[in-house]
Amino acid sequence: MSAFPRSPRLLKGALIGMDPANPLASVIVFQYNPERMTRRLDARTTRGGTGGDAAGARAEPFRLTGAPRETITLNVEIDAADQLEKADPLATASGISPTLSALEMLLYPKSAVVVANTVLAELGFTEIIPPQAPLTVFVWGPQRVLPVRLSGFTITEEAYDTALNPLLAKVDLTLDVLSYSDLKRSDPGYTLFLAHQIAKEISATANVTRAAQNLAPFLKNV
Incomplete structure (x- = not known):
């Protein structure tokens, strides 16, 4: 039975190494989108100086020196x-080794x-x-296409074929987002x-209407 024709098309996450000399060697499309992704953002501010710099930082505690430092961690499963x-011939001969190799070549x-x-x-x-x-x-997704530095990852291989090619693996990725500050x-x-x-x-300005609606009951009592 075919899928419902109006069902939304599932977009898949990916890591792409943009190498003009070999453009397809490091294209890793996630087989399954992770169910969870952790993002940490740290502001770039003028705080943390010493001497005169410290005094200046206290005078302007909200001064931003650039985009925040963002770190993304996620777990990807390859099966x-x-x-x-x-009976895919590549999987039969090599398991998931080609996908793991493409990922590792980013380092x-x-x-x-x-x-x-x-x-x-x-x-x-x-x-x-x-x-x-x-x-x-x-x-x-279309609204999150980010330059990143792959600072490291952990591969946990969990199953093998008779030639010891990995058949199942979980990869814990840590990505440092690179901004115009970097x-x-x-x-x-x-x-x-x-x-x-x-x-x-x-996208943030689209939240103005919702925020106004939420504040309306409180403003009536002011």
């Missing part, structure tokens, strides 16, 4: 059961760059620039976050 039921420098830097070191070059990771974007103006993530903030400001 090969559906693919194995359909690895490219091997070609490592080899090139090794050659330069052998030739006597002393100033070798460390490789830069591609811009990582966290996608959680990025250069020339970085695509700078504009991406700014657009996110503008959309958030528009």
Whole structure:
């Protein structure tokens, strides 16, 4: 039986490593959307200085120096059961290893760059620039597309096939959101976050009507 034709289409979260040299290598679409996501925001303020700076901070305690620091934590489950039921050849041969590898590559420098830097070191070059990771974007619906730094994650593998390929895993992700306070103006993530903030400001103004309705009974008694 086909699904109800008017049922809403389920959007899935994703992590995307924007690497122009290999655009599809680090695209991880969540197989199942996590049921819970924890977000922590810390204001960037002028507080915390010493000496004259501390005095200035006390004079302007509400001064913001940039967008808040935001950390997102969530748990993602990866399961090969559906693919194995359909006899998917990739899942049959490798389980969920390709998905885990794509996720892990967000933390690895490219091997070609490592080899090139090794050659330069052998030739006597002393100033070798460390490789830069591609811009990582966290996608959680159309209104939350954020540049992030994947600071670390924990993989718990729970089942294997006969070749010891993982078939089921849970991944605990920690994402540091990168704002215009962290990025250069020339970085695509700078504009991406700014657009996110503008959309958030528009969403916040939509709350004005609701707030006014909630305050109306109290204002009548004033």
